Amino acid sequence: MIDRNAAVLTIDLAAVAQNYRQLADRIGGAQCGAAVKANAYGLGAAEVAPVLRAAGCRHFFVATLDEGLSLRRILGSGPQIFLLNGLPAGGAPDIIGADLVPVLDSPPEIEAWQQFGRKGDIPRPAAIQIDTGMSRLGLTAREWQRLIADGDSLRRFPLALVIGHLACSDEPASPHNHQQLALFRRHLEIARDALPAGTPISFANSSGIFLGSDYHFDLARPGAALYGLNPMLGQPNPMRQVLRLQGKILQVRDVDAGTPVGYGATHTCAHPTRIATIGCGYADGVFRALSNQGAVHLGDHRAPIVGRVSMDLLSIDVGEIPAALVQPGALVDIIGPRQSADDLARAAGTIGYEILTALSARYERRYLPAG
Known part of the structure; x- marks a missing residue:
């Protein structure tokens, strides 16, 4: 039964698709993925993810195993689904069964995946994250160097992706952007002989896409911009409101x-x-x-x-x-x-991400079709 007094949340799926295509066009020859973690930033992964797939997306990023399992049920076989929060203890069988790709964030996770990351006799793919200045998830410089020094350690399972993450990409003038890019490139250079040929590289989030082609590499993974948030602080929002x-x-x-x-x-x-x-x-x-x-x-x-x-x-x-x-x-x-959501966030002293991910289940949700 619909509560006639409930607030109404209208989500324009055509705008989501248009934003995806705009971002994909901006990165040119690189591929464009999509972050749909936190229930597609609060907008509804079950409704949003199929629209992104129809728009051409083949690489999806979520945070947790539960999100990955749910998204696989939504999308079926085919698209790659990456788990950004790493390899949860005991999660390898579920990850393998659902054909998910864990993003390995530490040496213990890499060791565990080398041991369990098999389906029959076939090693299963995983990604590796390198920390270039966030001090969150990902291998430190020393851990990355030790991994490279360990001979064929990067060849013991199919390496689906090597990723980094920008800390200040929504501030184009921040020196941290160039510093992180330079460090990420150095990490890739020292691993040139150890990385399997053709290993895809991913560095740019939504805002990173607008920093220019140096940041694009092989695969971008926008999130907030897909959902209408402004990827560039203090500049006109190029994205369509969702x-x-x-x-x-x-x-x-x-x-x-x-x-x-x-x-x-x-x-x-x-x-x-x-x-x-x-x-x-x-x-x-x-x-x-x-x-x-x-x-x-x-x-x-x-x-x-x-x-x-x-x-x-x-x-x-x-x-x-x-x-x-x-x-x-x-x-x-x-x-x-x-x-906009960004305007409301400024009034509340927060960011648009928090506004979107706090959207209530009590709303009457209305989805405008993608086409």
Whole structure:
């Protein structure tokens, strides 16, 4: 049964496909994969991944084994599915059974895959990640050098991919980008004789694609840009917007000057006005940090959020908005034509990634077809 008061999340699958094709065109001769981890950044992997496959994607990236198993059921055989978070303990049989590709992030994971990464007598492919400045997952410079020194260690299983990851690619002027690229190239150069011929290389994420062809290598793996987030800080967003989030007005009331609004009475109305209550709150991914500083839109009209955002509700001041637009059941844009996910994130002091991955299961989801 549909909750008639639920917020409405509309996802434009044609926009996702168009964004993928735009990114694929930008990298020219390299291949374009897609990061669909975290349920396709909150938009729904079951709906998004087949659209990306139809648009030409053959390489998908998820974080965990559970995500990989789910994605294999969605896509069926064919596309490569990489597990970015490495080889989980005891996970090799499931990985092999589902024909997934683990991204090995440490010497112990490499050793474990060499031992278990077989299906019958056939070694199964894996990828290796090199850390070039994130200090997260991936082999350190010393670990990479020891691996290379170990003779044929890089030939004991099919090496599907060697990857690195950029830390500051959304800031084109950051010196870290060039430093990481130079270090990654040095790591590849010292392994030139140890790497099997033709081993694919991947370095660029969404923002990395826009740093230029030096960063593209053989395979890019965009994520956020596919879903409409801006890959370049401080510059116009080249991507098509993918989603619209609309909350519903539950109640409208006239209030006098001096009337407090919400928990903690953190907002007091300075003059007589009208307050509308929206059926959406921090349990739905509308962050509490938006209290008293975020806004929504009714058509072209901006309505500030007043008082604290609560678990299931938020309040907006609609005193300056035509009454015909402010009725119970009317939809207000939390994310929409006048306010992108990136805009909302800035108001909340966060990033668009967090806005998308916090999208609630309580929303009424509507998917616009890809074609």
